[in-house]
Amino acid sequence: MSSEIKRRGLMLVLSSPSGAGKTTLSRKLLESDSAIVMSVSATTRARRPDEAEGRDYHFVSPVKFTKMVKANEFFEHATVFDHRYGTPKKPVTDALAAGRDVLFDIDWQGTQQLKERAREDLVSVFILPPGHDELERRLKSRAQDSKEVVAKRMAKAASEISHWPEYDYVIVNRDLSQALAQIKAILNAERARRTRLIGVGEFAAKLMK
């Protein structure tokens, strides 16, 4: 932009049903753009062997999690199968204030909660799979799954898909590089949104002097 014009960071939410390529798109976006960082959730569930503290999750005890909830340290939190998950506020607000963007890989419920708490900073993108057969194929290909398991996954995907009208942007992931380009365009456009810019008034005043 300009050395004199700064910007407030934004919160980029990517949501999609499982099998729409969101994880790959998130990874590629983070690799290609150094001004955006991933939001790391806190969880009470145990760390898996391939997971790293601070990269995949902040692993905290149930007692610590409850303390964080009481101290209002989460943007949003939820309980899934006895485990608690939450988005810590401070790393996000610090990043935004420093003009860095934060990426959220969350579902429609998390998005709704973030929206209530950070409407102005939020940019939400819903990623759709290219078609029914392709979606089914992707949900199957994870393992040698039974029909019941795949049907259950499809039902879960369908439930997530039904929330597309709550998002600012909708992308169909027919081609990975095109979908990535579209997400990058959204990010770069939203960075130039007037309401996020700081110091334009002073810059304009100098132009007019």
Place this chain on the structure above:
Amino acid sequence: MSSEIKRRGLMLVLSSPSGAGKTTLSRKLLESDSAIVMSVSATTRARRPDEAEGRDYHFVSPVKFTKMVKANEFFEHATVFDHRYGTPKKPVTDALAAGRDVLFDIDWQGTQQLKERAREDLVSVFILPPGHDELERRLKSRAQDSKEVVAKRMAKAASEISHWPEYDYVIVNRDLSQALAQIKAILNAERARRTRLIGVGEFAAKLMK
């Protein structure tokens, strides 16, 4: 996007003070993107030798212009130094319905009028020059101008600049290719805005079946 998902076109307004590079940016955008066309104004002023009917303007008689005003055929119109200028509606609404975008090179007054008539379709971008000295240099370099002429141009530029807060996006044209990339990002992002997409509901229903 998708063969099944269509989109309504958008109206992209570029405004800036004279000397901010808007004409070059408009031309390059039109050259690089076949889905956007320039809005051609109608005017009652005489055609200049280097101008072409239908490319630079639609040259019409004062009587014809008045008829068009009465028939509500303009989005916006204005009188400048005895000459009348107006943006014909039909080519714009036809393009939008066909999923094509329309570029407008208009000032803040024209933008305000368009906003009142086409809020949902409008995306407005304000382009700022990189600095006071650079702006003055560009306004001077047009000819061997007197101090008074340059001062008058600076005053006019300042008046236009003061309207930046009325725009959706603000760009500083420090580097032409960067500014162009930013305008393209805005255009491509806005094309994926949910509210412009047609048929997502049907597409999503098929995914969920």
